[in-house]
Amino acid sequence: MSQHDAVEVITAKRDGGALSASQIDWVVDAYTRGDVADEQMSALAMAILLNGMEREEISRWTAAMIASGERMDFSSLSRPTADKHSTGGVGDKITLPLAPLVAACGVAVPQLSGRGLGHTGGTLDKLESIPGWRAALSNDEMMRQLEEVGAVICAAGDGLAPADKKLYALRDVTGTVEAIPLIASSIMSKKIAEGTGTLVLDVKVGTGAFMKDLERARELAETMVALGKDADVRTTALLTDMSTPLGLTAGNAVEVAESVEVLAGGGPADVVELTVALARE
Numbered sequence: 001m002s003q004h005d006a007v008e009v010i011t012a013k014r015d016g017g018a019l020s021a022s023q024i025d026w027v028v029d030a031y032t033r034g035d036v037a038d039e040q041m042s043a044l045a046m047a048i049l050l051n052g053m054e055r056e057e058i059s060r061w062t063a064a065m066i067a068s069g070e071r072m073d074f075s076s077l078s079r080p081t082a083d084k085h086s087t088g089g090v091g092d093k094i095t096l097p098l099a100p101l102v103a104a105c106g107v108a109v110p111q112l113s114g115r116g117l118g119h120t121g122g123t124l125d126k127l128e129s130i131p132g133w134r135a136a137l138s139n140d141e142m143m144r145q146l147e148e149v150g151a152v153i154c155a156a157g158d159g160l161a162p163a164d165k166k167l168y169a170l171r172d173v174t175g176t177v178e179a180i181p182l183i184a185s186s187i188m189s190k191k192i193a194e195g196t197g198t199l200v201l202d203v204k205v206g207t208g209a210f211m212k213d214l215e216r217a218r219e220l221a222e223t224m225v226a227l228g229k230d231a232d233v234r235t236t237a238l239l240t241d242m243s244t245p246l247g248l249t250a251g252n253a254v255e256v257a258e259s260v261e262v263l264a265g266g267g268p269a270d271v272v273e274l275t276v277a278l279a280r281e
Contacts, residue, residue, distance in 0.1 A: 006030070006040040013047040021060050028064035032163040041167065042174045049179035058181045058223060059230045065189035066231075068163035072110075072139070072195035077147055079108045082198040084278055085191055087211065087220075088122075089204040089242035091250045095123045095153065096259035097267075097275045103150030105279070110146060112156040112194050121252045124155055129253035161189040180216070184223040191233070198234040200281040201225070202274075206243035214239070236281050240274060247271040 004026045012019055019027075027044065030036040053061065074081045082102060086092055099109045113123035124135045135155040137145070145152045158165070164186050171177045191199055201224055204210070205217035221237035228235025247268040249258045261267040262275060 006036045006044075010040060010043045010047060013044060013051060016051050018054050019057055019060075024057065024060045025064050025067075028061065028068060028163050032068045032166060038170055041170055042176070045167070045171055045174060045176040045179065045182060048181055049176045053181040055223075055226055058185055059227060061181065062185040062189050062192070062227050062231075065161045065163045065167075065185055066193045069161050069193060070157075070159040071193050072160070074108065074110060074143075074146070074195050074197070077108050077143070079106055079150070080198070081108045081110055081146075081196045082200065083110055083112075083191060083194065083196040084200045084202060085187055086202040087187075087204050087209065089206075089210075089246065090208045091245035091247045091255065092204070092242075093123075093126060093247065093249075093255040093259050094202065094271065094275055094278065096126065096256065097262040097271070098278055099151040099153055100263060101275060101279050107150070107198075108146045109151040110142065110194060110196055111151065111153040112160070112190070113153055114156070121255075123153060126252045126255050127153060129256055156190060156194070160193045164189050180220050180223060183220060184227055188224050188227040188231075192228070192231045196233065199228055199236075200278055201235065201237035202278060203237055203239050204242035205239055206241050208245060209242035238277065238281065246274065 004023050006027065009019060009023050009027045027036060031041050084095065084098060086094060095111055095113060099111050102109050115122040115124050127133050128135060137154040142152050142154060168186055171182060176182065201221060203217050203221040205214050211217035211220060217239055221239060225235045225237050247258050247270065249255050258267055262271050
């Protein structure tokens with residue numbers, strides 16, 4: 001790999017330039033290995049926030065994040081794979097009814113989920129309200145459940161895009177979480193490394209969402225769809241309203257109960273409507 005200097009990469013982006021492929025490959029790899037210091041990557045992240053990235057840069061940055069770890073392979077399964085990612089919001093429990101619904105249609109759903117972001121718990125937090133439920137599965141357990149049941153919801157392994165885990169923690173304490181190129185590459189590096197054939201994105205917009213502004217939410221959605229297509233993953237996105245909470249409950253155990261109601265044919269109309277819309281995609 002070509003050798004570069006951290007200051008060279010920082011100043012290139014600080015001055016509004018586009019980073020080269022070799023600069024991106026080097027800085028992501030060097031940061032993951034610890035050869036680029038946190039304060040240097042903080043400066044680069046801020047430069048990206050202020051000056052943005054071109055599509056080719058974001059695609060290469062995402063590829064470098066993927067290359068920092070392992071990639072999963074679901075090609076041995078007897079059914080096609082599809083996954084969903086939501087940017088999150090109050091009462092967003094859609095994964096819970098969506099995964100079994102899509103599995104019932106003959107698609108394998110490898111839903112590698114996360115923990116709480118923002119106001120309420122993440123999918124794993126919700127499911128851990130069920131006594132005995134376990135978030136950590138081996139790759140063999142995951143493959144067996146996908147083949148036999150059709151869906152699995154579990155924690156992503158540490159081997160998927162480790163560069164993202166390190167960079168995300170840094171962005172969280174340096175005021176650079178809002179950088180759309182870094183949001184998009186963070187989400188898509190994990191989803192592409194996961195190995196799904198199709199990805200549906202639920203990009204929330206509104207007062208209860210991370211993205212308050214419709215145009216920024218649209219920019220994020222379009223950026224992520226482009227990254228998916230660049231990686232040969234069939235990717236679509238829906239912009240969905242988060243001006244009011246989804247459903248009638250917000251809280252881990254009560255959201256699980258509400259999701260069971262939806263699967264049984266009841267539940268709040270807005271949760272049913274969004275679940276079906278995403279399943280259709």
